[in-house]
Structures are given as structure tokens and as C-alpha cells.
Amino acid sequence: MNVKTSPLISIITATYNSMKYFEDTKKSVLEGDVEDFEWIIVDDGSTDGTRKYLQEIDHPNIKLHFKSINAGIEDSYRTGIELATGKYLLILDHDDTIPLGSLSKRLDLLESNPNALAAFGAVAYMDESGRIYKESRFPFVSDDCVLSSLFTLFGIFILPVYPLKQGCVVLRSSFVKNNPGLYDIQLFLQAAKLGPVIFIKQACLNYRTFRTQFSSSRKMRLIRFFQFVWAKYAFKFLPWYISPFFAIYKTIPEFFKVLWSFVSSKRI
Template identity: 25%
Template sequence: MAPRVSVVIPVHNGMPFLPEALESVLRDKPDDVEVIVRENGSTDGTLEWLRARSSDDFTLVVSDRLVSAAENWTAACEAATAPYVKLLCADDYVTEGGLGRQLAAAIENPDAVLVGSPRRVVDESGRVIMARRGLSRLGGPISGKRAQKKAAFSGANPFGEPSSVLFRADALKASLPFGDDFPYVTDLQMYVRVLEHGSFLGLRSVDAAFRLHNASWSQSIGSNQLRDFQGWARSLETSGVVVSNAFHRATTGLRFRTSFLARTVVSWLARTRGRATRP
């Protein structure tokens, strides 16, 4: 049976969370799901574990050299063969039935090039920090232009991390590669490019989990993250992808700083809870 959805998992030093990420896809995997893991120069036993675990359940692709995260994400997505693609980071996971719900919604809404769901936020031990986060005012079908504008002026990533979304493959591949000019918004940059090709569909179900831990990319809270959001938003205006008015220009800086503060609080909470659960 030809796959209807490809789940691609780009990984570099993915232990100890990779097994849970992979198992979350394989536990109720139907025949029409293709799973591809692209290993990128790990030194923590990831490759050895994958080779020992490798089976007919997934395809293992090993990079011949260490590349950037953006390059690894791009190569993983290029390997997908199905009409829909989910990019699952190795420290996150999909919730039970989440992949099927997003795929069914995408098939029922063929104009949607990006389907998103709220996500659960967990810490290193799997403890739930936030049971539901994301997609504020982004429920239901939304035009690509409106969704792009929401992304540009919210001061955060309103769609969530890659585990939270499902791409229509033709729109995703037409928008590759992932960029690394603004590393903290690599995923958001791609969402906005994909939305040039169609609409966004926001679901109510919590279909994925995002893990905050000391080594995670999004845990690196600092001035660089705020600067990336601001620089990327300015680049969208300069290129004409979005057009702002006086109100947006006057309030964008405040929204960015407010969202930055909220992320800092969530990050601090994750670290505090993580320390509390360690022996």
C-alpha cells in the first residue's frame, strides 16, 4: 500500500528521548504510514540504538557527514514519499491517535497546506507542565495570508513546534530548504513559506507533545531568540510577504517582549520541576 503520510524524524544525539518519539508513531501505525529516521552524526549511542532497533517498521537514513539542523530537517523531508508529511523532532512525541486525526482533517480539507493542533508541554521526566498550549485564535480554516500575518506579528510561534503540525507534501517541498539565517524561527519561517500555497487548518485536539529540557533548542532563552523573532518579522515586511499598518508597527515590539517573557517563565518552570523530580 502506498503511504498517505510520511513521518520524518531528523535526529542528532537524540537519547534518551528518541525511543519514546519513535514508539509514539509505531504503537498504532497503519500500513499507510511511512516512518523515516535520518541520523546526523550522533555521538551518544543514537546510531547504535537505531541499528539494533531497525526493522520493517521504519527506514533508517544515515548522513555521511554532520550537517546543521536546518540541513538535516531539509534532507529528512526530501526523503518523504507520501502526499502528507509530519516532521517529528526526536525529543517530542505524538499523542495517541494524533497523527490519524491530523491526516483525516487534511484529506477532508484539500486546500489546507498546514494542519495544526495544540500541544502538550512536558519536562525531561515527562511531567506535564501545560496540558494544552497553542493555536490561540487560530481554530478552524484560515486563509494563508491571515495565518501569515498572525505569525509575523504575534511575537511567538502561534502554530507550535514541528511535532504540532502536518504539511501537505507538495507545498512543503516547493518551500524547502529550511533556513538557518534566524535559527530560533526555522520552523516558523517554513510555515509562512508553505502558507503561500494554501490555507491553515487549526484543530481542537491535542495531537502532540513538546518537551522542554536543558539541551533542547527552544530552552535556550536569551537575547538571540528575541533578536531572531524581530529580525525575521522585519524581513517579511521588507520582502512584501506581509504588510503592516501603524497599529501593528506600534504594538509589535511590545508583543514580542511580552511573548519572550512568557517563554522565559515556562522555561524556568520546566527547569524547576525537572530539578524537583531528580533524586
């Protein structure tokens, strides 16, 4: 009798009218270097043919979940996390791709470092056509290593811009499920606060950018500034004796990003 075991990793992708770039994402997952995975795709009420396209994909590792109404990306993530059965978890956006070799390396290092809650690497930024035009790296380290909690948090807050993206971080599923409601930056900061994390020097995500994307828009810059997001993160995740300094330090570049959004049409 064959006993079904849980996959090593659950990859979660939320789709919504995703036909334009999803083929690249699909190729990077299904032709990647990890075979023991489940890919949970949660469609958020697409109307552009994405649902029909997903239903026609024939692969045993894919699990589809269709929502009847558009309820937002965080609701899709929450659904995917609830459905996930893997030991590890990766949230991958519908228009991004996984660089070959980066996923297996993160998993191998997590398997050999049971105290680490997350493994991440650099982010390669690509334009609409898929051309890589820059790469962000974590400060002060240039080789694969295990980073302490305080060192990781210090590195994140010392840079004027956040050097990571959600899709470059592999997390332990148990940690994610024990921290419901946390996504993206906050989820990684919480992992770093609670324990060591693993860094690998290669790019772990090809992150697609658009000149019109909301995360770089003037409206979003204003929202972030007046909500004082990074100042709140400083007090939440950093030790009390340095949090006031970093709260001020992180607010200043956010102010200049707002100013820049009013004078430039380029990506920020």
C-alpha cells in the same frame, strides 16, 4: 503482481546523540494510530550509541540514513525531505512525541479538504520527565475548522508568542518540496499565505522543554531580537497595509523577552 504504493505520510526525524529521550518518540510513532507511514530517521553523526540503537530497531516502516559527519539539523531535514515519498509530511524532533489520535485526525481532514496545505493543532509542553505543564492554543477558535489564509496569519501575529511548533503541523509533501529551504515557522507561514489551513482543537504535539535549551537561552533571545526576525516575517507574509503595524508590535515583546532573560532563570 503487487504494485508498491507510496505511503500516506512520511515522518522525518533528525537524530544526534538522542539516546536519552528517543525511546518515547519511537513508541509514539510505532504505536500510533496511523499504519500507512514511513519513518525516515536521519542520524547526524551521533557518537553516544544512537546509531547502534537505530540499527537494532526492526520495523518495516523505518528508513535509516546515516551521515558521515555532523552537518546540522537543517541538512538532516533537507535529506529527509528529499527521501520522503509520502503524500503528506511531518517533521518530528527526536525528543518529542505525537499524542494518540491526533495524526489520523489531521490526515483525515486533509484528505477531505484538498485545497488545504496544512493541518495543525495545539501544542502540549512537557518537561524533561514527560510531565505536561501547559498547553498553547490558536487564538479565537475552539473547534475543528478550516481557517482562511488571512485569519490564520492574523492569529499567528496577534499573539506575543508563536503558538505553534514544527512537529504539530502536517503538510502536503508537494508543497514542502516546492518550497526548498523553508522550515519550521517560515514553512507554516508560507502555507498559510498560499491557502487555507486546518485547525483541530486537540493537542497534536508533546513538545519537550529544557531549562538549558538553546531556543530559550539569553544568547538566542539576543540573536532573534537584533535580527528582527518577526519584523521581517511581517513584511514577507502579511499584506502590505498591515505589515508595518505588526512589525513594530512583534518587536516589542521580543525586547521584553531579552530583558527577562537577564533577570530570570526560569523557562521563557
